[in-house]
Amino acid sequence: MIISVRLHNMKLFIKSQIEIHILRSCVWRQAFFLLLACLSSGVVIAGASDDVVCRKNLKGHSTTFVQFDLNIPGVTQEMLESSFWVSRIPDPDRIVMSPIEIERYNHRSLRECEMLKDLRIFRRVLPGKEVRDMIASVSARPTKTRYLTGKVVPDSYYDSLNRALNLDSIPESVVIRFGITVKRTEMRAFPSSDRVFSEPDDYEFDRFVETALYPVEPLAILHESADKKWFFVQAFNYRAWVPASDVALTDRKTLFSYLDTKDFLVVTGKGVFTGFNPFQPEISELQLDMGVRIPLASRDEIPAEICGQHPAGNYVVKLPARGKDGQLEWRLGLISRADDVRVGFLPLTKRNIIIQAFKFLGQRYGWGGMFNTRDCSAFIMDNFRSMGVMLPRNAGEQGKQALGVTYEIPENMDLDARKKLFDRLPPATPVYMSGHAMLYLWKYEKDYFIIHDFAGFSAPDESGKLIRSKTRGVLVTPLVATFLSTNKTYMEGLYAAREFRLE
Secondary structure, three states: OEEEEEOOOOEEEEEOOEEEOOOHHHHHHHHHHHHHHHHHOOOEEEEEOOEEEEEOOOOOOOOOOOOOOOOOOOOOHHHHOHHHHHOOOOOOOOEEEOHHHHHHHHHHHHHHOOOOOOOOOOOOEEEHHHHHHHHHHHOOOOOOOOEEOOEEOOHHHHHHHHHHOOHHHOOOEEEOEEEEEOOOEEEEOOOOOOOEEOOOOOOOOOOOEEEEEOOOOEEEEEEEOOOOOEEEEEOOOOEEEEEHHHEEEEOHHHHHHHHOOOOEEEEOOOEEEOOOOOOOHHHOOOEEEOOOEEEEOOHHHOOOOEOOEOOOOEEEEEEEEEOOOOEEEEEEEEEEOOOOEEEOOOOEEHHHHHHHHHOOOOOEEOHHHHHHOEOHHHHHHHHHHOOOOOOOOOHHHHHHOOOOEEEEOOOOOOHHHHHHHHHHOOOOEEEEEOOEEEEEEEEEOOEEEEEEEEEEEEEEOOOOOEEEEEEEEEEEEEOOOOEOOOOOEOHHHEEEEEEOOOO
16 A cells, blocks of 8 residues: 655645545645654655655555655666565576586686676787787777867877886787786776866767776786886777776686685675785785685684684685785685675576665766776676676677677667567566676566666657757666667667576
């Protein structure tokens, strides 16, 4: 039962097939006694502007709190809960891939997907020309106008960046070094932390940022900048510049002996932090995003207390740190057992894919990982990473090149044919349009719903005119009732759906 008191129009609605119009002279008294009744019966009372909303289910337990109107076509408050979708899909706990199958999937992906690199067998020596070509492909001078602190970037600025690339120092043969990230950091197009934008007043789309890297990420180091403050590196699914201060150096054997430990902790929430450590600030309150895999310390490595704290109530993890000479050192860190983490990966099921996606609900969109969050393709990548599945970084690579079962959606496929395809599309399947990645949830009533990390949508008002809404975050939206800036429906913009599993 839902009880709503609207004080502004002096009406009282009891939404259980009863509508009572209260006379103006007694509305306040009636409303007061109704609210007292709600409180005494355990109904949740919520204030939304000048509305008061009480929701109570048949068993008397409180359900959804309504604070404001969503203004998203076809989406209700209940649809913002993962349980709404999990309860409707068939066989949500069926294992999509077992741990052994996921291992096979990852090995095949590393072999067959050009953009993925297995750093365990990465070449020890690369031709200098190949390294120069790699850098040139990432650090190409922009052809469009760019802005730094609101002013047009001059040619002299790009000239200084080209000198920083240090290309002349690349030898004929480059011996590859190895390292590991010690904190959340950025991969960038140039060895510079300057924020460069397409518009003078932009602040959300730094055109020099490529992607975020999380702690405990192995790297092959190919080159360093002229000032030695930046490394040009290869991660398993991306290549760009990272600050040298965020990387600890080691050899490959040490690196993967550490990473391939049998017992490890996986971050299953959208993010957690290591415990505060007054003695080792480099690992204190360290941000760890969904999917980060951290080796657990062995029993004989754990002392009676860690930096003045008893370890009980925590997982003791073995974290990489950068020593004074830049070399890898180890630190024991604490992560509360109450945090959203688990020993080992989550099982790969439809239930878990949907639950993981909803953990990001409402989080701000972060282009390339800006604002310590994520963008649309990282939203998909981090979700599957928490279940041990390795995916390409970018939306186009996921949608067109990643290993899996593909449902092609040709550009000339009409809307009715697209709906028929979605009628048989499994829930919790990633779907793709040019430059954008989304997760398909399920059909509800007459529309098909997705959850995604995106910029905005258009929807018709009462007159039929399309009104643009900025979102900049993770939301649930319909595919048919919302429109792109091209005036196509979201569904008409899709080119493929892809299940990340072995055929």
